[in-house]
Every structure is written in C-alpha cells, then in structure tokens.
Amino acid sequence: MASIAYGIDGNGKKIYAEDAYSGRTYICPYCFEDINVRKCTDRDDYFAHKSIHNRTPQQMLCPGYTGGEGRIETDSDKICVINGGVPLHLVAKNNEYELIAVFPPLSLASLNKLTSWNTMVEITNDGQKEVFSAFNLHRYRVKTTND
Incomplete structure (x- = not known):
C-alpha cells in the first residue's frame, strides 16, 4: 500500500491515485501540503509530496513523506x-x-x-x-x- 492512501482534490473530496489526473495538485490528508500523482506503467500509481528544499521538522513528520531530506522517524x-x-x-x-x-x-x-x-x-x-x-x-x- 502507498504511504499516502489518497489525496484531497480541489473540491475537498478523497481521490485515489488511479483516479487522479496528472498535472493537478492535490492535498496530503496527513499534513495538508501539496502532493502530485505519479502515474506508472511498471507499478501502481501513487501520490508523492512536491519537492521542498529545507523542509521544516514539522513537514518531515508527515506519515506520507518518504523523501530523502531527512524524514523524522524516532519517537523521541x-x-x-x-x-x-x-x-x-x-x-x-x-x-x-x-x-x-x-x-x-x-x-x-x-x-x-x-x-x-x-x-x-x-x-x-x-x-x-x-x-x-x-x-x-x-x-x-x-x-x-x-x-
């Protein structure tokens, strides 16, 4: 299962990656940051956060964030x-x-x-x-x- 189960569209409705349109911006249901759908031919479609350089610690806490800028995972x-x-x-x-x-x-x-x-x-x-x-x-x- 994808780390971001669904996105929120411009009307505030849940939309799953297979039903989402490329090029549109959706909202992460966990942190409310912008996400985009990634349409794939070799695996299931999925949502991913837009790239943000120098993410804040609060942004790194999002359960749907899997980026390489230092996801915060330790409980302390x-x-x-x-x-x-x-x-x-x-x-x-x-x-x-x-x-x-x-x-x-x-x-x-x-x-x-x-x-x-x-x-x-x-x-x-x-x-x-x-x-x-x-x-x-x-x-x-x-x-x-x-x-």
Whole structure:
C-alpha cells in the first residue's frame, strides 16, 4: 500500500491515485501540503509530496513523506518537534547578554513516554558534558556558540 492512501482534490473530496489526473495538485490528508500523482506503467500509481528544499521538522513528520531530506522517524525526535523543539533566546541582564535554551514544558503523555524510555539529554559545552532527564531540564545557559 502507498504511504499516502489518497489525496484531497480541489473540491475537498478523497481521490485515489488511479483516479487522479496528472498535472493537478492535490492535498496530503496527513499534513495538508501539496502532493502530485505519479502515474506508472511498471507499478501502481501513487501520490508523492512536491519537492521542498529545507523542509521544516514539522513537514518531515508527515506519515506520507518518504523523501530523502531527512524524514523524522524516532519517537523521541517526534516528541521534540511536536512540543516545539528547543528555542533559543537572547536575554539581557545587567547590561550583559546571555543565550538561553528554553526547553518547553512537555505534555504529561510525552513526559511519561520519555520517563519510561529512560531518555536523557546530553549537552556538551566547551568540553564539559552535562546530562539531564526530562524532569530537570527546563532552562539552560548556552556557554558557547560552537556546535
């Protein structure tokens, strides 16, 4: 079975690949991004996402996306994306600035999954390694701009 079972046409109706027309744009029922039908002679027709360079993590989560730009499949990475990733903030304090990574609060379901998997977050700054669990990582002062 194809990874995108059907597309949504311009009238909002389900359309299967064998009934879809080449050259028309359809909508993915999972992520609502544009998809096209691929008509084949050697295998079943199928839908595929339009090529997007530099896909966002949210776009990579689509269950119908099978592209080569880095589909996100691991459950812990999905939780990070769904919960907003790790935003960085430049904070002014006494005429000085510091870069802060703010780990958003997790939903109870996500926190329970991470706890059951014994997931740890490892942060390395200037050769110093610190390990945190989902319970004790909320705000972290970024001490370096190195990767």
